[in-house]
Amino acid sequence: MAATVASAATAIKGTHYRIVKLDACGNPVTGTGSLVVVSKGFVQVTMEPQYEDGEEFFERTADGTPCVNQKDDPVLKRMQLQIQLCEINTSGLSYLASARELTVNGAGVTGTGFAIAEGSPTNRYSLEVWQRVAGSGACDPSGLQRYIYNAWPNVGASKVGTYTIENGRSTLQVTSETQAASMTPTTGWGDGPGSVSWLPSGESVHTGEHWLWNITTTAPPTPQVNPLTLS
Template sequence: MTTSCPSFLRGTAMRVTRLDACGRPVYGDGNMVVSDGFVTATLSAEVQEGDAITVTKANGQTCINEPGEDQLQWYTTQIEFCAVDPDLVQIMNQSWDKVVDAQGNVIGYNANGSLSGDGFALEIWMDVYGTGDACSGDQAQGEWGYILLPWVKGGAPGDIEIGNDAISFTYNGKTKVGSGWRRGPYPVQQQANGAPGPLLQPIGSNTHYRLFTTTIRPPEPECGAQPVDRPTPEVAELTITGVPGETPRNTVRLRADNHGFGPVVINWGDGTAETIASDGAYITHTYAAPGTQTIQVRDQQTPAVSVSKEITVPLPADEPGLTLSADSPENRYAVTAAITLPKQASGTATVDWGDGTDPVTVTVGADGTVSSTHTYKAAGVYTVSVRRSDVETYRTRAAVAVPVQASPTVTAEEDTTDATAKTVKLTWDNGTNGPVSIDWGDGSAPVDQTQTGTATHAYTTNGVKTITVTSKANPAASTQATATIPFP
């Protein structure tokens, strides 16, 4: 991995795209303008200073002086134009209407009193100075600086001064987080196969702007609004759970995230009518009979883009399964988490080991299970937490004492003093870990014993008996032995 450290100079092109109320691109005619008629574009950070904590002692000296953490609120954008495109102005200020001539050509706009609108996305390209990798890759077209403001609200006009000089027009706005831009509808970055494509990483929910260098040529400036073509979407991401409290769990609750590309069609796999669901909306379906079902979700406009998910009805519990153990007798600080995810889950989970280290993401296999091992640095009792990656509210916790106690050693053999061959002689050793509890496996009450010893037990029924010896201090540390009654 290498790091690019370019120097930027002069702006070369600007693109403004109309957004909807969720900050998503609006597809279709008249929703985008590419212009090179701007003079400057200024981004000014608006930062709220954090509250400092200051405490003064009785003698006048400072006891506590802790500065607060500043918070970035937004960026104020100021764009100065020397060539005004009425369509561009109308996209920035959707409440301003266009002025047309007798032939229907757009010749201006009305600056109305309202500044309402859903906002716009702003992209600006810049030249890169002295680059040596401008044509790296077969599909590279040069190198440019690229800055994206995925959601700008308002296009408030600035002052207009008309005199014996060039006249410029200024418009101001504010960035907003929570954009639905995602990867965007335009080819702005080289993909893994070298072809031009959308952003490699989607825009996050807390992003004000993104800046990087690209080898994809900027679009050509053109006066007037142009269409925004709907790209081929990626497959929808499915979130599937059951309904809390339902018995049996025959109802599926499904959410299809179609990345802002609109409705999806759901085939539930049981022969019932297909369902059309809004992008990102939850919808439920109840199956009439138990069994394995395959749900297929496809994009309504591009049906070839589809994804399938196999589930089991009734649904198993939505929470992950978690069992902790020590698989390495030589290292009692190493703990293994055996994790199980239900079929309806996405297949990935996040493991927090409870010791301040970064959580890790694990992926289950075809059987829905995976093991992950972690070595602790210090002794103590830790709470391990496993969350489903698709629905983080579903999690499971378990505590483990480190170093992990080894399980007792156990030996079961015949008590030869019993002529009926129905008495077992049990020997156990729990090291230095304290008393044990013995379950003889025949329905009798468990008995408590010292940490090391020998005991006998007479059975009254025949068959294979499973004897369990459990450490009283750590119920997870247990060992089983079997005895066939009567003994051969």
């Protein structure tokens, strides 16, 4: 078996994010009723892995000598994500927060805001974030710009964070949790929603995976104020 040749890159900054609407099973929604939001209007995305500590077994003999001293490995349960937005896309935020989008004359064409009601969040989405590669590795040998592609294929349980109105800029935070990606044949997350993939050729999400990180020369999608549909 041939040895794998590893790549290396130094990630810096964040350039774009993309949100894609999923159904309750974590499958990307296509056609009418789908939603794709691409934007540069974020301050940061923070990921904090959530682990269940391994069970510890420790027992002494009657004279106090350790008899059993063993601890199970921790188990990764999920990732907690926090998105800090400086530009509010009304359609995107409404979906993330499981809120109602306010539209002109209720026609659903031009969104102007949102209304958040009590209750549990139900909407699920995938989140993709692109970063630049810093330093001498910013381009590949052929001169193409390299990017870092982050993907969390199945995200939900979203909570809106603190919103401060003051003599300064206002940002809005959304905290969400990941689940394992959908493995449904043909409609699952696969190598990413849409016709363009930022994963290597032949790669796709595997059972139990929550986060994908990849070095790519495929440029990020173009930011759009208006939501797009997914075909």
